[in-house]
Amino acid sequence: MATQMFEGRGHAAVYQKYRFAPGEELQRAILTYLKEKRANPPELVVDVGCGSGQGTRFLAEHFKKVVGTDISEAQIQEARDTSSSPNVSYLVCPAEELPFEDASVDLLAAFTAAHWFDIEKFMREANRVIKPGGCVAISTYTLDMSLHYGNCSEKLTKIYKEVWDVLSKHSHSKVKHVLENYKEIFEALPFSDKKRITDIYDKIPMTVAGVVGYLESVSQYQVLLKNDPEAAKSLLQDTEKRMLETMGVSSRETPLEFWVRHVCVLGYK
Numbered sequence: 001m002a003t004q005m006f007e008g009r010g011h012a013a014v015y016q017k018y019r020f021a022p023g024e025e026l027q028r029a030i031l032t033y034l035k036e037k038r039a040n041p042p043e044l045v046v047d048v049g050c051g052s053g054q055g056t057r058f059l060a061e062h063f064k065k066v067v068g069t070d071i072s073e074a075q076i077q078e079a080r081d082t083s084s085s086p087n088v089s090y091l092v093c094p095a096e097e098l099p100f101e102d103a104s105v106d107l108l109a110a111f112t113a114a115h116w117f118d119i120e121k122f123m124r125e126a127n128r129v130i131k132p133g134g135c136v137a138i139s140t141y142t143l144d145m146s147l148h149y150g151n152c153s154e155k156l157t158k159i160y161k162e163v164w165d166v167l168s169k170h171s172h173s174k175v176k177h178v179l180e181n182y183k184e185i186f187e188a189l190p191f192s193d194k195k196r197i198t199d200i201y202d203k204i205p206m207t208v209a210g211v212v213g214y215l216e217s218v219s220q221y222q223v224l225l226k227n228d229p230e231a232a233k234s235l236l237q238d239t240e241k242r243m244l245e246t247m248g249v250s251s252r253e254t255p256l257e258f259w260v261r262h263v264c265v266l267g268y269k
Contacts, residue, residue: 019217020210021054022111022139023202026262030137031062034107037135037268042106046129048095048122049113053079053088059109060085069093096121100129112140114185115177123188127269136194136267138185140178144261147211147243148203149254155246156256160211163239167220170227175219178263186265194267203259209252212240 022030034042043064047056050068052075060066060083068090070076076090083090093099095110095117108126110117126136143164147156177185186196206214215221216236225232240252247254 019051019054019214020204020206020258022058023204023260023262025200025202026139026264027058029197029200029262029264030109030139030266033137033266034135038106038133042135044100044105045107045109046098046100046105048098048108048110049116050079050090050111051075051113053083053090055109055111056088056090057083057085059107060088063087063107067091069095069098071095096125098125098129102128103131103134105129106131106134107137108134109137110139114138114182115140115174119177119185119188123190127190130269132269134269136189136191136269137264138182138189138266139200139262139264140182141260141262142178142181146259147256148259149247149256152246152248156243159239159242159246163215163235166235167215167218167224170220170223172219172223181263182265189265189267191267191269193269194265197264197266198261200262200264201259202262203257205255206258207253207255208240208243208247208249211243211256211258212236212252214258215239 041063045059045063045066047059047066047068050056050070053068056066056068056079064087066088068079068088070092071094073092076092079090091099095113108130114122130136145160147153147160149156181198182196186194221232224235244250244252
């Protein structure tokens, strides 16, 4: 069964507010692959482990029918409260038990989620529901991230990495899949026609508040918050203060760029 790390309503609300949608370069990599492999656009697209729907909404801009699934009722409620697209629906279910018929799905996607799944069971289920000629797009952003603002980008990135040094002590063992660039997930995909791209770089527009909010949304911070609430809150407050001082600004809404590297596993059945 999938590991459940994003269950609470409060966490789901933070996730909805601060998790960013797939960046333009990641979107381009997925859409280009689909055009190369398929003569006709996918009709049924499923976003597994959709969280609060950031990736689902991207898919809905391009495809006829999109279903987002997640094991967390709180995350699905956030997704439903946010989405207004008539071609999108959401279901609560495990990634390893998808409520779709055999050979019924044209594209199965997962954005920064597959490392939480039971990989072996999920791959069996993916193979069951995907049509012959269907595709898989499984991606994640990595911990290869940096902050950019004026001439203090290096200092900001150093602050960010120092925070991650603290948070990484609270990482779940499944984060190893991200650290290994989804190598095991790629190898487990039961299609012979597949590839793994490890050098997709996106520049995400953000604010100081957005960076701090993103840190609040990650599973490592939520573990720290549960174990030591004062230390967790102090870490975010100190981080925001240090960022503002380094940038020489007072507003937490000051824009900056969040650079991130994605990994994407693509497959054709």
